[in-house]
Every structure is written in C-alpha cells, then in structure tokens.
Amino acid sequence: MAGKKKNKEEQTRKSKKRVGTKEALEISESIQRPTEAKVTRIEQLKSSAPYGIALGIIFAIALYIRAVLPYKSVFLADGTVRFGGNDPWYHMHLVHALLHNYPHALFYDAHTIPPYGVYIHFGPLYDHTIALLSIIAGLGHPSSHLVDVVGAYFPAVLGALVVIPVYFIGKHLHNRGTGLLAALIIATLPGQFLSRSLLGFTDHHVAETLLSTTTILFFMLALRSARAQNLSFKDLNRNWHVIRYPLGYAVLAGVAYAAYQLCWPGAPLFGAIIVIASIIAYIAEHIRGRTVDYLTMVGITAFVVELILILPWLHPDMGFSTFYYSWFHAAVTLGAIAAFVLMHAISRELNRRDVNPYYYPVLLIAGTAVGLALLSVILPTLYHTIVNSPNMIFARHTGGANTIAEASSMLMDRSGHLSIGKNSMVYGNFGNCFYVSIFGILILGYYIVKRWKPEEILVLIWTAVMLLSIYGQNRFAYYYAVNVA
Incomplete structure (x- = not known):
C-alpha cells in the first residue's frame, strides 16, 4: 500500500511538473508573441520604406508641376492672386x-x-474646406x-x-511596383486632370477626382478583406477581430463617398x-x-454611413433634381441599400430551397423590372x-450643346466620326497611355473571368x-485619367 501511495505521489509530482512546464511554455509563448509581432511589423515597415520614399518623391514631383511651375502666372508682382477661370473666381466669391x-454659406x-x-448647385465641402484652412492659417x-x-x-x-489612392489601388490590384508606376503616370499625365489641378484653378473638379478615387479604394479594401475573412453575419456577435477591418474600410468608403457627394451633386454616378x-x-x-454575406455587410455599411452624412445638406424643396442636393440623392442611396438587402435575401432563399443557382440572375433582372415599373407609378418624377440621367452623361451631345467645350465628346469629332x-x-x-488602358481593360476582364474577385x-x-463618360463629355477626362494610370 505504501509503495502504491508513493507511486501515486510521484505520478502527481510528474504530472504537476508537466503542467507547470506546459504553463511556462504557454506564458513564454505569450510573451514572445508580441515581440514576434513587433519584429514582423518592423520588418514590414523596413520593406515598405523604399516604396513610401518613392511615393513621397512622386508626390513632390506632382506638387512641383502643379504649384511651382505656374507660380508666376498666378501670384503677380503687384500682389494680386489671379485665378484660372470663371468657376475658380466664383468659388472664391x-x-x-x-x-x-x-459658418453660414x-x-x-x-x-x-x-x-x-x-440657387447655387456647387457642393459645399470644397468651399468650406478652403474657409476652414484659411481660418486655421x-x-x-x-x-x-x-x-x-x-x-x-x-x-x-x-x-x-x-x-x-492611385498607388494603393495599383498595389492591391497587382503589386507595389504597379502602384508606383500608376502614381507616377497620374502625377505627370497631361490633359484635363493636370489643367484642373494647377495652382489657381480653384474649382471642385480635382476634389471630385481625389474623393471618387478614394471611395473606390476603400470599397475595394473592404471587399478584399471581407472576402478574405469569409465575413458573415454570425461574426457580428462574436468576432470583432474578423469584422473590424472589412467594416472599418466600409465606413471609410461611406465617408469618402459622402465627401465626394458634397463636392459634386452628380456623385450618385459612383453609387451606381x-x-x-x-x-x-x-x-x-x-x-x-x-456566401454573399460579406457583400451585403460592406455595401449596406458604406451606404448607410454616406446617407447619414449627406442628409443634413439636402433641400426638400428641390424635389428630385440631379443638379441640386435633393431627395434624389437620398433616394439613390436608399435604393442601393434596398438592392443589397434584396439580393442577399433572394440568394439566401434560393440556397435554402436548393434552387438551380442560374435562376438567381434571372430573378434579379425580373425584380429590377418590377421595381422600376412600381416606381414609375408611385414616384413618376423620380x-x-x-431613366433619363444616363443620357446626360453618356449620350453624345449634338447641336448647340456640342459647341460647349467640355460637353463635346472626346472620342468623336464634331462630324460624328471616331477620332482616337x-x-x-x-x-x-x-x-x-490611352491605348495601353484599352489593353489593360481586356487583361482585367480576362482575370475576372478566371478569378471573379469582387x-x-x-x-x-x-x-x-468612365470610358463611356468621355464618349459623352470630354470633361470626364479628369476622371478617366486615374483609370488610364
């Protein structure tokens, strides 16, 4: 009996020793993990540093071209600041x-x-930002x-x-080298983007380009991270680490989209x-x-954030005007949110019933047709x-409208022939770069068919x-410049 008791005590001591050793290892690992994470972050920073420096140089080149080269033509010897056109003067007014x-505008x-x-149809954010920066300065x-x-x-x-944003879009589509090349191209590309971002051309067009591109970037990042994490609605209640980046990027996309809308009333184009x-x-x-959960979560989050931010700036007395901040802008956003909800619900129901998945696009088309038919009865003005909005952007103008410099087609001459x-x-x-961009579209289309990445x-x-937009009006060249890059 004494021997058995002794053996049990020895086994207990060994067991405790093993447990103690295991606990010690776990503690040691837990201590090492932050260190390893720090080392990893340091290594990432070291590997990213050359690209960050290169991007900084490209930024400096872009700023030099825009701010230094035209300096004497804007800041005159008598102290006058000469702005570059009617709209810049009006913005400064x-x-x-x-x-x-x-703060009343x-x-x-x-x-x-x-x-x-x-009524002033210019977005308020551009002028408010200049005013705020002036107050600070x-x-x-x-x-x-x-x-x-x-x-x-x-x-x-x-x-x-x-x-x-151009760098990061290129980086996440391909690699950092591609991002740097794209950034260098947009920094030095001639044409409307350059002319509308020069010193003294104080118009909101350059803000449109920056904020629309930033909106696309954050929506891209939200989709990438959400798909990589296989994000689902179940994660909302139990896993903050899974949802923080996808929904964080979605919130930023909503903020960027709202800022873009508050610079240009035509921003619902990017919502579409x-x-x-x-x-x-x-x-x-x-x-x-x-699963389509991640698409629904990202889409609804972005559009809800955007709606909250633009609501205070809407003017109900403008009806459903596209030129002013009206109910049209809220309706487009609410329609987008409804679309995400319905597409998710239909997908889920078809999966539950084990219906052939190819019926899904058919149901979406049918649902869109029914929705438009109901809208034509309930809100015919909207x-x-x-229905008529696409013609304002994509249709080539004729007659007197074709004589407006920025409203004529970039791809067609005045006689109606293709001119590229x-x-x-x-x-x-x-x-x-234009011809290369067409080739790039074909390559991207090939990769989409192969991988179907959102x-x-x-x-x-x-x-x-954007390519269709410059067919309708050459003014959209300052948008397409980013796509070319």
Whole structure:
C-alpha cells in the first residue's frame, strides 16, 4: 500500500511538473508573441520604406508641376492672386461670403442671372474646406489675401494627393511596383486632370477626382478583406477581430463617398458604379456557391454611413433634381441599400430551397423590372429622373450643346466620326497611355473571368463607365485619367 501511495505521489509530482512546464511554455509563448509581432511589423515597415520614399518623391514631383511651375502666372508682382477661370473666381466669391458669415454659406445668389438670382448647385465641402484652412492659417482672423493664397494652392495640393489612392489601388490590384508606376503616370499625365489641378484653378473638379478615387479604394479594401475573412453575419456577435477591418474600410468608403457627394451633386454616378459591380459580384458568388454575406455587410455599411452624412445638406424643396442636393440623392442611396438587402435575401432563399443557382440572375433582372415599373407609378418624377440621367452623361451631345467645350465628346469629332488618332483630343489628354488602358481593360476582364474577385469587378466597371463618360463629355477626362494610370 505504501509503495502504491508513493507511486501515486510521484505520478502527481510528474504530472504537476508537466503542467507547470506546459504553463511556462504557454506564458513564454505569450510573451514572445508580441515581440514576434513587433519584429514582423518592423520588418514590414523596413520593406515598405523604399516604396513610401518613392511615393513621397512622386508626390513632390506632382506638387512641383502643379504649384511651382505656374507660380508666376498666378501670384503677380503687384500682389494680386489671379485665378484660372470663371468657376475658380466664383468659388472664391463663395469662400469670402462664407467667411464673412461663418459658418453660414450662400445657398441662393441673388446677383447671378439677374434679376432672378439662382440657387447655387456647387457642393459645399470644397468651399468650406478652403474657409476652414484659411481660418486655421490666419489664427481665426484670415486676411483677404491669405484666403486667396490658400484657395490658390488648394487644387494643386489635392491634385498631388491623388497619387496616394492611385498607388494603393495599383498595389492591391497587382503589386507595389504597379502602384508606383500608376502614381507616377497620374502625377505627370497631361490633359484635363493636370489643367484642373494647377495652382489657381480653384474649382471642385480635382476634389471630385481625389474623393471618387478614394471611395473606390476603400470599397475595394473592404471587399478584399471581407472576402478574405469569409465575413458573415454570425461574426457580428462574436468576432470583432474578423469584422473590424472589412467594416472599418466600409465606413471609410461611406465617408469618402459622402465627401465626394458634397463636392459634386452628380456623385450618385459612383453609387451606381458600386451597385452595378456588386450585382455582378453577387451573381458570381451565388453561382459559385459562396456566401454573399460579406457583400451585403460592406455595401449596406458604406451606404448607410454616406446617407447619414449627406442628409443634413439636402433641400426638400428641390424635389428630385440631379443638379441640386435633393431627395434624389437620398433616394439613390436608399435604393442601393434596398438592392443589397434584396439580393442577399433572394440568394439566401434560393440556397435554402436548393434552387438551380442560374435562376438567381434571372430573378434579379425580373425584380429590377418590377421595381422600376412600381416606381414609375408611385414616384413618376423620380422614375423619369433615373431613366433619363444616363443620357446626360453618356449620350453624345449634338447641336448647340456640342459647341460647349467640355460637353463635346472626346472620342468623336464634331462630324460624328471616331477620332482616337495622334491628332485627336483623347491622344492630347492621355497620349499612348490611352491605348495601353484599352489593353489593360481586356487583361482585367480576362482575370475576372478566371478569378471573379469582387474588387477587380469593381475596377473594371468603374473604368468602363468612365470610358463611356468621355464618349459623352470630354470633361470626364479628369476622371478617366486615374483609370488610364
């Protein structure tokens, strides 16, 4: 008995020793993990440093081209700041009016189109940002000259900043080298993007390019991370580590999209791009038997955030106008949210019933047709606005409208013939990069058919829509410049 007791005590001691050793190892590993994580982060920073430096140099080149080279033509010897066109002067008029009545901005200008006046359709964010920067630079009391200086530099800085989202889009589509090349191209590309981001051209167009590109970037990152994490609604209650990056990027996408809308009332165009790309992604994922939860979560999050941010700026008395901040902008966002909900519900129900997945796109088409039919009866004004909106952007103008410089087609000459040769407007804006971009579209299409990645679908739809846009109006060349890069 004594021997057995002794053996038990020895086994207990050994067991405790093993447990103690195991606990010690676990503690040691837990201590080492943060160290290893730190080492990994340090290594990542070291490997990223050359690319960060290169991107900084490209940013400096872009800023030099935009701010230094045209300096003498903007800041005159007598101290005058000369802005580059009618709209820049008008923006500065709005900025000065805002600063004299801060934070209240002009919404109706009684001195434009006399004797009637006109509602101002410019987005408020661009002018408010210049005003706020002027207040900060002037320590609360900016002089008129300081305001003009801030306003003159503003488009040049925004134009240089575009290299950052362009780099990251290129990086995540392919690699860092591609991102740097794209950033260098957009930094030095001639044409409308350059002309609209020069010192003194204080118009909102460059902000459109920066914020629309940033919106696409964050939506891309949200889709990539959500798909990689296999994000589902179950993760909302139990796994913060899984949802923080996808939904964080989705929130940033919503913020960027709202900021873009508050710079240009036509921003729902990009909402449509995101929805169209999402529809294709839903169909691809459903047919391939993958979950569509992540698409729904990312889409709804982004559009809800955007809706919350733009609601205070809407003017109900504008009805469903596309030129002013009206119920149209809220309706488009609500329609997008409804589309995400319905596409998810249909996919889930078909999976539950084990229905042939190829019925899914058929049901989506039928649902869209029914929805438009109901809308035409319930809200005919909104229906006609939605149906006619594409013609405003993509259709080639004829007659008097074709004589407006920025409203004429970039791909067609005034006689109606295709013009993309060396003497064409499109070549003057993009050079040989235009032809390379067409080839790039074909390559991207090939990869999509092969891999069906939602972020690649998004970029392809974005590029295709912008290409159609410059067919309708050459003003959209400052958008397509990013796609060319």
